[in-house]
Amino acid sequence: MQLQLTTWPEVETYLESSRGIIVPIGSTEQHGPTGLIGTDALTAEFIGRRLGEAMGVLVAPTISVGMAQHHMDFTGSITFRPSTLIMVVRDIVVSLARHGFDHFFFVNGHGGNIAPVSAAFSEIHAELAEAAAMRGPGANKMPAEVFCQLANWFDQPTVSKMRDEMYGDKEGAHATPSEVSVTWYAYPEQQRDAPLGDIAPIERAFQGATDYRRLYPDGRMGADPSLSTPEDGEKLVAAAVEDLRKTYQRFLQAGPT
Numbered sequence: 001m002q003l004q005l006t007t008w009p010e011v012e013t014y015l016e017s018s019r020g021i022i023v024p025i026g027s028t029e030q031h032g033p034t035g036l037i038g039t040d041a042l043t044a045e046f047i048g049r050r051l052g053e054a055m056g057v058l059v060a061p062t063i064s065v066g067m068a069q070h071h072m073d074f075t076g077s078i079t080f081r082p083s084t085l086i087m088v089v090r091d092i093v094v095s096l097a098r099h100g101f102d103h104f105f106f107v108n109g110h111g112g113n114i115a116p117v118s119a120a121f122s123e124i125h126a127e128l129a130e131a132a133a134m135r136g137p138g139a140n141k142m143p144a145e146v147f148c149q150l151a152n153w154f155d156q157p158t159v160s161k162m163r164d165e166m167y168g169d170k171e172g173a174h175a176t177p178s179e180v181s182v183t184w185y186a187y188p189e190q191q192r193d194a195p196l197g198d199i200a201p202i203e204r205a206f207q208g209a210t211d212y213r214r215l216y217p218d219g220r221m222g223a224d225p226s227l228s229t230p231e232d233g234e235k236l237v238a239a240a241v242e243d244l245r246k247t248y249q250r251f252l253q254a255g256p257t
């Protein structure tokens with residue numbers, strides 16, 4: 001159930017039985033010569049919506065732009081600075097908390113989001129603690145306490161094992177065959193077949209966008225996305241949804257019962 005395809009009375013009814021919401025978050029950045037620029041947002045959105053359907057949980061609009069400073073030397077990439085992403089996450093959580101949501105489950109498709117989103121969670125906890133301290137009579141539905149979790153679909157336990165079994169060293173760290181496979185399963189008409197050169201190995205941590213491109217001239221980090229198939233994507237999506245279902249169920253235990 002997508003928030004965008006509901007009405008406000010339907011959301012009120014939903015909140016009578018559940019206060020959890022899934023928020024897909026990704027990035028809009030280059031994914032090598034054959035990977036779609038939307039890969040990280042499309043994978044998180046597709047898996048997040050599947051998870052929402054499987055569990056009857058509401059799914060918020062996807063945060064499609066993330067922290068991708070290091071990809072900005074490649075045409076078409078868009079980035080938030082970390083401080084912007086922190087505020088975007090903060091504003092979405094606080095908006096929804098105001099209506100009574102109190103469990104926010106972020107299904108993430110992009111490694112660069114992990115640090116700023118974690119920082120955003122700390123900002124939210126700090127802010128709500130201050131607000132709770134000042135709360136008086138007539139307070140709205142804002143909960144005194146909220147729970148936020150970032151769950152990377154790509155490093156859930158079964159998914160990690162499958163990525164390793166399917167691709168081994170060729171999985172790499174960016175424009176990976178696993179994430180490209182998921183996009184090709186979700187959008188079969190978007191498969192690409194461009195020639196790929198040698199794989200640039202991962203030797204050291206990159207700095208900014210110029211350094212990233214120096215290290216990884218075609219955008220891939222140690223990955224061979226020519227191994228991608230829609231069939232692999234289907235298996236990875238099924239595993240991600242199953243892993244995330246368990247993660248979400250554990251997450252719902254957080255808080256007073």
Ligand code: NI
Pocket residue numbers: 031039040109110174175176179
């Ligand atoms: Ni990616």
